[in-house]
Amino acid sequence: MPCSSVAAGFGITLRQRPENDRHCRAVQAKRRAGRYALAIQIMESEAHIVDAISILVSLDQAYLPQLQVLLTSIFCNNPGERFNVYLLHSGISDQDLAPVAEQCRRMQDSFCPIRVQEDLFAGAPTTRQYPREMYYRLLAGQLLPGEVKRVIYLDPDILVLNPLRPLWELELGGNLFAAAAHTGKTELANNVNRLRLGTRHDYYNSGVLLMDLEACRARVVPEILFCYVREHGKEMLLPDQDLLNVLYGEEILPLQDVVWNYDARNYNTYRMASSGLCDMDWVMRHTAVLHFCGKAKPWKPGYLYRFGVLYLHYAQITRRLFSAREA
Numbered sequence: 647m648p649c650s651s652v653a654a655g656f657g658i659t660l661r662q663r664p665e666n667d668r669h670c671r672a673v674q675a676k677r678r679a680g681r682y683a684l685a686i687q688i689m690e691s692e693a694h695i696v697d698a699i700s701i702l703v704s705l706d707q708a709y710l711p712q713l714q715v716l717l718t719s720i721f722c723n724n725p726g727e728r729f730n731v732y733l734l735h736s737g738i739s740d741q742d743l744a745p746v747a748e749q750c751r752r753m754q755d756s757f758c759p760i761r762v763q764e765d766l767f768a769g770a771p772t773t774r775q776y777p778r779e780m781y782y783r784l785l786a787g788q789l790l791p792g793e794v795k796r797v798i799y800l801d802p803d804i805l806v807l808n809p810l811r812p813l814w815e816l817e818l819g820g821n822l823f824a825a826a827a828h829t830g831k832t833e834l835a836n837n838v839n840r841l842r843l844g845t846r847h848d849y850y851n852s853g854v855l856l857m858d859l860e861a862c863r864a865r866v867v868p869e870i871l872f873c874y875v876r877e878h879g880k881e882m883l884l885p886d887q888d889l890l891n892v893l894y895g896e897e898i899l900p901l902q903d904v905v906w907n908y909d910a911r912n913y914n915t916y917r918m919a920s921s922g923l924c925d926m927d928w929v930m931r932h933t934a935v936l937h938f939c940g941k942a943k944p945w946k947p948g949y950l951y952r953f954g955v956l957y958l959h960y961a962q963i964t965r966r967l968f969s970a971r972e973a
Contacts, residue, residue: 698728698756699814700797702790702857704782707738712802712945714749715957718964719805721753727811729755732797734762734782734789749968762789770872771879780886781871783855784894787862795860800935801853803943805953805960808934813856813906818899822865824856825890826903828912828939839891842881847895852887854907854935856899866894908933910953911940926952 701720703713713733720729731750733743743759750757766789767778782789783799790797798813800806816824827848839849871889875882882888890898901907904916904924916924929936936956942949944957 698730699724699810700730700732700794702732702734702783702786702797702799703802704734704779704799705802706735706779707742709802710738710742710746711961714746714968715945715961715964716800716802716804716806717746717749717753717755718967719807719960720810721755722960722963723806724809724811727809729753730794731755731757732790732794733757733759734779734786735759736762736764736779745968752968758791760789769869771875773879780889781868783852783886784862784866784871784889785868786857787859787866788868790859792863795858797857797859799852799855799857801937803938804853805936805938805957806934807930807936808932810934813901813934816856816899818856818858818861820861821899822858822861822894822897823850823890824899824901824906825850825852826854826901826907827851828903828907828909842883845891845895847891847898848900849891850887850895850898850900851903851907851909851937851939852884852890853937853939854901855890856901865897905933906935908936910936910938910944911942911951913952 703716705713717731729750733746738759738761747757747759762778762782764778767781770778770781772778786797786799796814798810813824818824827850829848840846870893874889874893875885878892879885903909904920908916908929913926913929916929920928936953938944938953938957942951944951944954945961
């Protein structure tokens with residue numbers, strides 16, 4: 647007999663029996679918890695059905711706090727994904743890397759720091775202006791494990807606001823890289839860089855790159871990079887970016903910068919160029935990579951551009967979730 651009928655027979659309702667009420671609520675809570683646990687298991691199993699996305703960063707110890715903020719933004723805005731995070735560096739200690747490793751462990755992502763040996767760059771021209779780290783991203787094919795077939799390179803001064811999988815699955819069509827150019831309101835910057843470097847294509851920003859590592863291993867030759875720097879070093883303004891453009895610019899698939907490499911300084915430019923379409927709501931819904939280009943950085947005092955508070959928000963989340971140092 648149903649409980650309600652039994653209760654009616656004694657002239658009472660279940661709501662008059664607090665202990666029954668508590669029991670029912672406990673049963674319902676247990677069922678809900680079971681459903682949530684099942685949903686999480688399904689999400690985790692689905693995450694392993696698709697391939698993990700490989701992320702590459704290259705930085706020194708000073709940028710570790712910004713790396714943690716970047717990783718938090720990736721975690722928050724790519725639900726159900728798994729990432730393999732590779733870090734190329736010249737000598738960051740295990741102790742300093744420990745917070746990043748722990749964050750990746752808690753996010754259920756893998757973390758692979760790779761200390762690049764100095765002897766690999768014995769023939770490379772290096773100075774204070776041109777440190778050997780400037781070669782790392784272009785030589786990722788030679789520096790990362792052979793089983794890594796493609797990778798998304800990201801500068802550490804970035805927030806990821808939307809899923810990266812569309813970029814990860816992009817067909818490169820035989821190109822080495824995919825990258826975006828920051829053309830701005832006019833073609834002035836492009837024309838200056840074309841004249842300066844003797845190129846015909848747009849001047850691509852090297853802060854976000856989808857890289858075909860198998861093709862890079864075959865077609866990016868370290869000695870060619872070193873030779874160009876020896877012969878043209880004095881003409882280079884942004885060394886790693888200039889190298890990308892002058893040597894491999896014809897082998898780059900263009901990306902929309904408003905989606906894949908949004909210059910955080912240029913909100914008004916993007917909005918005007920789109921006749922008002924690319925407003926703040928559009929950016930939050932569609933822009934995947936927000937890049938804090940230039941010398942002004944949102945973790946430094948006096949940052950004036952409008953996305954600074956968004957960066958501070960993710961820095962706060964990072965401290966709360968992962969007890970990270972100040973970014």
